[in-house]
Amino acid sequence: MTPQDQALLDRVAALIDSDAYRGHPLHEALSQLYAHHLEQRERLERLISIADGFQQTAHEDLHATRHQLQRQLKRQRKLSRIADRYQALLRERNAALADAATLDPLTGLANRRLLHEQLQRLAADAHRHGRVFTLAMIDIDHFKRINDHHGHAAGDRLLVALAKTLASELRGADHCARWGGEEFLVVLPATSLDQAETLVARLCERLRALSVTFEGERLRLTASVGVAQHRLDDDYATTIQRADEALLEAKREGRDRWRTAD
Numbered sequence: 001m002t003p004q005d006q007a008l009l010d011r012v013a014a015l016i017d018s019d020a021y022r023g024h025p026l027h028e029a030l031s032q033l034y035a036h037h038l039e040q041r042e043r044l045e046r047l048i049s050i051a052d053g054f055q056q057t058a059h060e061d062l063h064a065t066r067h068q069l070q071r072q073l074k075r076q077r078k079l080s081r082i083a084d085r086y087q088a089l090l091r092e093r094n095a096a097l098a099d100a101a102t103l104d105p106l107t108g109l110a111n112r113r114l115l116h117e118q119l120q121r122l123a124a125d126a127h128r129h130g131r132v133f134t135l136a137m138i139d140i141d142h143f144k145r146i147n148d149h150h151g152h153a154a155g156d157r158l159l160v161a162l163a164k165t166l167a168s169e170l171r172g173a174d175h176c177a178r179w180g181g182e183e184f185l186v187v188l189p190a191t192s193l194d195q196a197e198t199l200v201a202r203l204c205e206r207l208r209a210l211s212v213t214f215e216g217e218r219l220r221l222t223a224s225v226g227v228a229q230h231r232l233d234d235d236y237a238t239t240i241q242r243a244d245e246a247l248l249e250a251k252r253e254g255r256d257r258w259r260t261a262d
């Protein structure tokens with residue numbers, strides 16, 4: 001209420017209370033009007049106070065709801081971060097499991113199982129489309145002697161060095177696996193026997209030149225190799241067997257050489 005409004009009301013109250021106007025014909029009507037006004041004002045103030053209360057409660061509710069939403073959002077973000085981390089961990093574990101199932105832990109080359117899968121595909125491809133591939137079975141010569149003279153750890157170092165040499169000499173499309181203890185199988189897709197022989201001769205040379213220093217001692221090795229070209233109607237196990245026979249021949253003939261299956 002403005003000060004002018006209050007002054008007017010004070011004036012009206014003073015007129016009503018004044019003895020000079022008590023008998024005035026408008027006195028009663030003015031008194032009733034004044035009382036009615038006060039009543040109305042009181043009701044209005046009550047309404048305003050109720051509306052204020054509502055507004056306050058609504059404000060508090062809104063605040064509480066916003067706070068709750070923010071907490072939920074925070075919790076959700078945390079959960080999604082945990083889920084992301086968990087997923088990344090699962091991916092890592094899966095990759096590690098896949099590696100463990102398909103790679104040789106010492107050399108990092110494919111293991112026998114993975115090469116079987118690759119050979120299955122290549123043999124099917126050869127059968128369907130007439131694409132030849134060639135195998136080379138590589139076996140370190142007198143590896144037992146190396147282990148016996150220098151220890152198993154030294155032998156392991158040589159195996160790793162040999163695997164690295166093979167990997168660096170092969171093309172991207174070639175496959176190479178650790179087939180057994182000191183035996184490695186190289187698969188050369190779309191490669192003729194002549195091409196394979198050139199590559200194997202170079203591999204033997206590289207292995208002859210390989211030298212590893214282990215605990216102050218220089219270790220060297222040679223390897224014997226059996227080469228076999230896959231025949232379109234054979235299964236790949238037969239080709240491996242032929243490469244193995246050629247390898248035995250190379251061993252029999254004095255080692256550090258390669259022989260080709262008929």
Ligand SMILES: Nc1nc2c(ncn2[C@@H]2O[C@H](COP(=O)(O)OP(=O)(O)OP(=O)(O)O)[C@@H](O)[C@H]2O)c(=O)[nH]1
Nearest residue numbers: 139140141142143144145147152153155156181182
């Ligand atoms: N250091 C090491 N040695 C291994 C591993 N796997 C197999 N060997 C050894 O490789 C040797 C293979 O011996 P043999 O099969 O008699 O063949 P070799 O001595 O190489 O003789 P030839 O093959 O006839 O030239 C054994 O002494 C095995 O213990 C390995 O992971 N690490």
